[in-house]
Amino acid sequence: MTIALTPRRRTVLGGLAGIFAVGVAPAYKARAATTLKLGHLGNEDNTWHKASLKFAEEVARRTNGALEVRIFPNEQLGKETDLIKGIQLGTVDFTITGESLQNWAPSAALLAVPYAIRDLAHMDRVVGGPIGDKIAENIAAKTQLKTLAYFARGPRYLTSNRPITQPEELNGLKLRVPNVPLFVKFWEALGAKPTPMAFSEVFTSLQNHTIDAQENPLALIKSASFSEVQSKINRTEHVLSWIYIVGGARKLGRLPAEQQAAIAEAAKAAQDYERGLFLEDEKNLAADLTAKGMQFVEVDKAAFASKGKDAVAGALSADIRPLYEQIIAA
Numbered sequence: 001m002t003i004a005l006t007p008r009r010r011t012v013l014g015g016l017a018g019i020f021a022v023g024v025a026p027a028y029k030a031r032a033a034t035t036l037k038l039g040h041l042g043n044e045d046n047t048w049h050k051a052s053l054k055f056a057e058e059v060a061r062r063t064n065g066a067l068e069v070r071i072f073p074n075e076q077l078g079k080e081t082d083l084i085k086g087i088q089l090g091t092v093d094f095t096i097t098g099e100s101l102q103n104w105a106p107s108a109a110l111l112a113v114p115y116a117i118r119d120l121a122h123m124d125r126v127v128g129g130p131i132g133d134k135i136a137e138n139i140a141a142k143t144q145l146k147t148l149a150y151f152a153r154g155p156r157y158l159t160s161n162r163p164i165t166q167p168e169e170l171n172g173l174k175l176r177v178p179n180v181p182l183f184v185k186f187w188e189a190l191g192a193k194p195t196p197m198a199f200s201e202v203f204t205s206l207q208n209h210t211i212d213a214q215e216n217p218l219a220l221i222k223s224a225s226f227s228e229v230q231s232k233i234n235r236t237e238h239v240l241s242w243i244y245i246v247g248g249a250r251k252l253g254r255l256p257a258e259q260q261a262a263i264a265e266a267a268k269a270a271q272d273y274e275r276g277l278f279l280e281d282e283k284n285l286a287a288d289l290t291a292k293g294m295q296f297v298e299v300d301k302a303a304f305a306s307k308g309k310d311a312v313a314g315a316l317s318a319d320i321r322p323l324y325e326q327i328i329a330a
Helices: 007-024 047-062 080-089 099-103 106-112 120-127 130-143 181-189 199-207 218-223 249-254 257-291 301-315 321-329
Strands: 034-039 067-072 094-097 145-153 157-160 174-177 193-196 213-216 232-234 241-248 295-297
Touching: 034 047, 047 067, 047 094, 047 145, 047 241, 047 257, 067 257, 080 094, 080 099, 080 145, 080 241, 094 145, 099 106, 099 181, 106 130, 106 181, 106 241, 106 321, 120 130, 120 145, 130 145, 130 241, 130 321, 145 249, 145 257, 157 218, 174 181, 174 199, 181 193, 181 301, 199 213, 213 218, 218 257, 241 249, 241 257, 249 257, 257 295
Parallel strands: 034 067, 034 094, 174 193, 174 213, 232 295
Antiparallel strands: 094 241, 145 241, 157 213, 157 232
16 A cells, blocks of 8 residues: 655654664764783882873873873782783783893893893893894793883892891892892802792792892882881992883884874983983982982992802893894994
8 A cells, every 4th residue: 555645744754764763873983992901010109101191192192092001000910920920821011021021032131131221321232222122022922022112220239137248248148039040050150049939929038038129220229118127238330220111012113003003102201301310310319219218328339249140141042142242242
């Protein structure tokens, strides 16, 4: 049966069609931001955290808000190895990591070799040149982590509750070290009893005397409040090292080219920003820790370096020893 449409009926049906059309048509709105997660072990006062915030700010600015990086300090997303594995699994997108990567990529051992890097200028020549490129390529091949930028780390100092000026005074000292085989062998050669341990467990272990000492840069000595459980900062300065901002190579590789470029540029901006913070911070840390009751002790660094030299060389695998020699010669 055919229904004749009067002018009035056409008007009513047309109005209903218009209403239904409005109901189903997608409303326009700006594309929602893609959220990426960056987890790290530092606290909110640490320069790594401040540089991470700068990185997030630069990513948002350079992508017009299309990418949002959320920062999780204080091991909120897990310990360092958890974060590395999380990136590989795709549950985390970025972290700040260094020599712990040698558990996957052998060349990462070169990020923190005792008495190898002499000063910041030497570090910049190494990391920013062909040697650094080779290290980054090895990390990417073995871990699927892309190195985006690097931060200088302050010299590592040995803290304790008695002065230590010569290697012989380390005999029997229970010393926390990160889970890095090279560090373990170096301190064993010097006579200590190195104990690998997660950073988050160090304060309590010092407090209850499970360990006697630990070694870290001044920034972490301060941020972890080690002044409450340690009285001496022995100026061993045994490691000058760097640490990377890394991201998941696969996930980053799936982003549009312009967003990948924006992330790389943002990381470099964060690197420059952190260097300024780092230089200023190092000036203030010694005075602050002294005010908190810690005493700086001069040590015979040449004796430490000499006694540990063979252990360092022996701990490096044959395939990365040539790069180590290049670092020394750079």
